[in-house]
Amino acid sequence: MDLMELFFIFLGSAVVVYCGVKMLLFSRMLFPKMWFPLPKSFFTSMGEWAVVTGSSEGIGRAYALELATQGMNVVIMSRTKEKLDHVAEEIGNATGQRVKVIVVDFTEENIFSHIEEELRGLNVGVLVNNVAMLPSHIPQPFLESVEQEQIIEKQINCNVKTMMKMCKIILPRMENRGKGVIVNVSSGVAAFSCPLFTLYASTKVFVDRFSEGLHAEYKCKGIIVQAVAPFAVCTRMSFYTKSILTLSTEDFVTKSLQYLRAGDNTYGSISHIILAWFLQCIPLKILHADSIIKSTQDFVKHLRPVQEPSTST
Template identity: 65%
Template structure:
């Protein structure tokens, strides 16, 4: 056997082993209750209260409701008072748990006030969900409207608020030797993503910050995990129709909570894990081709226009019925 033949045999074996390991890891995602079991008392054992930012709708509301169903009291935070109060009533009516409402704009310098309002609570879980997408329709960086203000808002909302909330709540978890922090990122942060450059980059910070923090505090008994969803039917995603890939917020959150022991980053569901691996396997030359980027813009624009027309039609029909 010559050296060239030995090289190709070794290379082939390495490729088979690599994909075999990936297949094994993916198979674990199919059976989270077997591979990553959580006892029934897991959530309440972390502490009495859960704190969820951006909880007035979508994924944040779903996390607040799911954690209350697990027996936790919840603090819900957002800048929309009426929506928060509606969520609070829903949680109390369906679970009977206590709810504390904090109306605040996390893009502002409000964290000393938040710390005062959270003082004395035994907080076992923090969900940093609040986030801002500069523009639903993808566009190049310099084409963003009011670019200077947009940069500041995205950094304050997606980056600063998460770090500040961790600063407020993490010390209590460290003292008690337990706790869970879930930081919501995005599937598109898996690669440098053109046309969503600012948003994707801000979510990369979420991932790296979370992974570094987990390495620092794992020995303290604290779980810090990034959850990076793709399609979830929320306002940020223009309320897309739910299907096998685009999940409802409630379905996504219930699935994602099953993977709390699956590592410092998950995509939250089997289908989103597959999408993540698929995205990572596409050569950048294809993904970044001008025709692909233009097609993405056109697709989102058409879908947005279609949704607007449907909403207008529904509104008109409702008005006629009245």
């Protein structure tokens, strides 16, 4: 047996081992309850309170309701008091847990001293940074945004700055106690460059990288930091579109929390994990083709209801 044959045998064996390991790791995603089990008292062991931004509806409301169901008191935060009061009553009646309402517009400046004061004295064990906004109802090229300067500022404030500031407020208390959970809601579109969603997708890339770095820094302190990057979920932001891949908010939140110990980044459900793998196999030249971009824009225009949804949650 010559050297070349040995080389190819070694190479083939290495490929088989690599593929086997990848398949094993993927199989864990199919059975999160078995591979990443959470004790029944997991969330309440983190602390008495959970804080959820953008929780007047959609994914944020679902996180607040699920964490209250798990036995936590919750702080819900958004800009519309009437909606927050309704959600607070709903959660209180359903779970018997305490609910604190903080009305705040995350697109504005100089709001965090008020939030910090409102949270003073609360034993916060879980933080869910969910609030986010789209630049416009219809996806469009970057330069076509109306009031572009204001849109850029609001996107950064809402999608990026809020996440960092909320971590800055709550993380020190978690570090002192040696435990805590931070969930930062990202988006599946952060997995690849996404024309027409360029600004929004870029803010979500920041969410992913910030979460990965923060988890690496504080996991030794007993703190879990995870970015959750869903694709389509049935919310106002997606025009309540329903399909085989579109999960309800409650279903998505329940599934995503099962992956809390699966690493610093997850798509939150097996259907979205498979969708991400499929999309990443498509060459960018195809995804960036003019015909695909135009079809995407036309598709979203077709979905838009007469009453356009709010751009933020």
